Amino acid sequence: xxxxxxxxxLSNTKEMFEKANKEHYAVPAFNFNNMEQMQAIIEACAEMxxxxxxxxxxxxxxxxxxEVTPLLAKGxxxxxxxxxxxxxxxxxxxxxxxxxxxxxxIDAGFSSVMIDGSHYSFEENIEITKQVxxxxxxxxxxxxxxxxxxxGVEDDVVADHHIYTNPEEVEEFVSKTGVDSxxxxxxxxxxxxxxxxxxxxxxxxxxxxEIERRLPGFPIVLHGSSAVPQxxxxxxxxxxxxxxxxxxxxxxxxxxxxxxxxxxINVDTDGRLAFTAGVRKVFTEKPGEFDPRKYLGVAKExxxxxxxxxxxxxxxxxxxxxxxxK
Ligand code: G3H
Ligand code: 13P
Ligand code: ZN
Numbered sequence: 104x105x106x107x108x109x110x111x112x113l114s115n116t117k118e119m120f121e122k123a124n125k126e127h128y129a130v131p132a133f134n135f136n137n138m139e140q141m142q143a144i145i146e147a148c149a150e151m152x153x154x155x156x157x158x159x160x161x162x163x164x165x166x167x168x169x170e171v172t173p174l175l176a177k178g179x180x181x182x183x184x185x186x187x188x189x190x191x192x193x194x195x196x197x198x199x200x201x202x203x204x205x206x207x208x209i210d211a212g213f214s215s216v217m218i219d220g221s222h223y224s225f226e227e228n229i230e231i232t233k234q235v236x237x238x239x240x241x242x243x244x245x246x247x248x249x250x251x252x253x254x255g256v257e258d259d260v261v262a263d264h265h266i267y268t269n270p271e272e273v274e275e276f277v278s279k280t281g282v283d284s285x286x287x288x289x290x291x292x293x294x295x296x297x298x299x300x301x302x303x304x305x306x307x308x309x310x311x312x313e314i315e316r317r318l319p320g321f322p323i324v325l326h327g328s329s330a331v332p333q334x335x336x337x338x339x340x341x342x343x344x345x346x347x348x349x350x351x352x353x354x355x356x357x358x359x360x361x362x363x364x365x366x367x368i369n370v371d372t373d374g375r376l377a378f379t380a381g382v383r384k385v386f387t388e389k390p391g392e393f394d395p396r397k398y399l400g401v402a403k404e405x406x407x408x409x410x411x412x413x414x415x416x417x418x419x420x421x422x423x424x425x426x427x428x429k
Pocket of ligand 1: 134
């Protein structure tokens with residue numbers, strides 16, 4: 104079954120980003136892999152009146168299925184409306200690897216896609232991004248691209264060091280591709296192990312400032328922005344989990360970026376940690392529990408309350424739209 108995203112009540116990211124940049128906040132882009140994570144995200148954002156990008160990697164799409172994923176996103180929109188909130192909701196392909204993957208998602212009902220050509224040469228990245236933009240434009244779907252390489256793990260691709268975005272390349276890239284937003288590398292990285300404990304996690308905010316000077320008002324995207332909350336690391340360890348010591352991106356660094364031209368900030372790992380901490384806690388406290396609603400429900404609430412606080416402390420997107428009334 105093919106859907107147009109507009110029939111599912113979804114929005115692309117164009118107006119979301121314009122409003123975010125004008126009002127100096129960032130739109131949260133939270134990854135989901137199942138119904139409970141979707142519920143945690145939409146309930147948090149509807150209660151806060153924050154716009155939201157429901158984000159799905161190719162791995163997540165394979166796990167949920169392309170038949171189920173757009174309908175979960177429709178369910179998210181309907182949930183927000185039933186709660187009395189008018190927040191816009193986008194369904195976005197995270198780290199799209201190819202034009203074929205993008206086509207599959209747009210046909211399935213996605214309203215926004217990323218083409219990640221960051222591992223190609225500058226010229227090849229321009230070429231593949233241009234092809235994706237030409238295809239997506241026909242359906243009014245917005246496109247994110249990436250310049251620079253984040254350290255860490257993305258699906259099957261592992262990069263062991265950062266290649267910061269070169270500000271001198273951004274104008275040419277944006278004008279030649281016609282892309283709607285640009286992900287940049289300024290020191291964030293994917294996964295739970297971003298910086299070694301004891302080090303000072305600093306972003307290259309001077310690179311961000313130079314990019315913003317060259318692309319005034321253009322929506323910039325930050326990937327790899329989880330904070331790796333120690334509360335959840337400890338909860339997981341206390342309840343039988345094993346995690347290497349790790350620290351993430353401090354909220355204060357991100358909040359500064361959210362007030363600038365950064366219009367979208369990606370968080371996945373923090374949601375995974377909160378969810379896992381919730382499940383593990385129930386299994387420790389109630390080893391006899393075998394009703395999935397009893398442990399997945401607790402996990403959902405944990406993830407939801409974390410995202411609500413993150414919207415206040417980092418994104419600054421609270422009450423940008425009508426918050427839930429029920
Ligand atoms: O950027 C990576 C996201 O956290 C998605 O991770 O490919 O394991 O779903 P995943
Ligand atoms: P984290 O691993 O820091 O949550 O980053 C997620 C991300 O960038 C998804 O594209
Ligand atoms: Zn990413």
